[in-house]
């Protein structure tokens with residue numbers, strides 16, 4: 214599967230949309246909000262550039278994207294008042310994979326900006342310029358030295374591909390019955406995921422090293438494991454539910470195939 218071409222959260226604002234199902238990510242991000250605000254303040258006090266480039270990598274669509282923008286906007290606004298300087302202009306670059314529902318974000322912008330201006334003193338507010346930058350954050354996205362602050366939340370644990378070492382010489386999975394590192398996974402499966410993460414993260418850092426100015430900062434929030442144990446149940450609960458749902462889907466497809474050998478499975482195509 215070409216992850217870059219097909220992967221996306223469910224768009225829109227319906228009941229199954231990411232916008233309506235992202236409170237878990239919001240909770241995680243809220244726990245480190247003070248770090249985001251402190252980092253932006255420190256950065257701004259240290260250099261006070263006229264124009265600040267800020268990127269949200271893997272922004273998706275929904276309230277979390279705009280909530281981070283609000284936090285950063287307020288941090289700059291408050292700091293500029295504290296140091297008695299006019300606020301710098303803010304350039305927000307919203308990045309996600311190309312099939313992300315960027316339109317939902319753009320549609321929400323007029324109301325969002327109105328609420329931002331409403332809550333702040335006009336005149337002392339930073340000007341905001343916003344744009345979408347579709348593409349994979351495992352490669353270059355922005356011009357050299359254009360970013361002062363990079364934020365990424367709940368996105369960097371998405372790998373660029375299924376680790377090739379998960380398959381044996383005959384192309385069969387060594388991680389039988391699992392779609393993640395589960396209790397029955399062999400250690401080689403954990404090593405395969407670890408290696409892929411290492412390669413991806415290195416590409417991420419190398420790309421950002423060209424794009425971020427000297428003295429720029431990053432706050433990266435992503436899932437990890439508490440211990441060295443290759444099977445760590447901390448975050449595996451959701452993956453197990455997903456894994457079982459896939460197994461049920463596949464068995465239903467197999468039943469249909471047995472009932473009707475000519476059936477081509479079109480009813481089950483598309484995103485789960």
Ligand SMILES: C[S@@+](CC[C@H](N)C(=O)[O-])C[C@H]1O[C@@H](n2cnc3c(N)ncnc32)[C@H](O)[C@@H]1O
Nearest residue numbers: 238271272273277309310349350366367368371
């Ligand atoms: C769970 S969402 C997190 C969205 C948002 N940051 C939040 O905290 O709610 C993960 C996002 O990362 C994006 N993503 C995954 N791999 C990516 C890549 N290589 N480049 C850019 N975005 C990626 C996905 O498309 C998805 O929208």
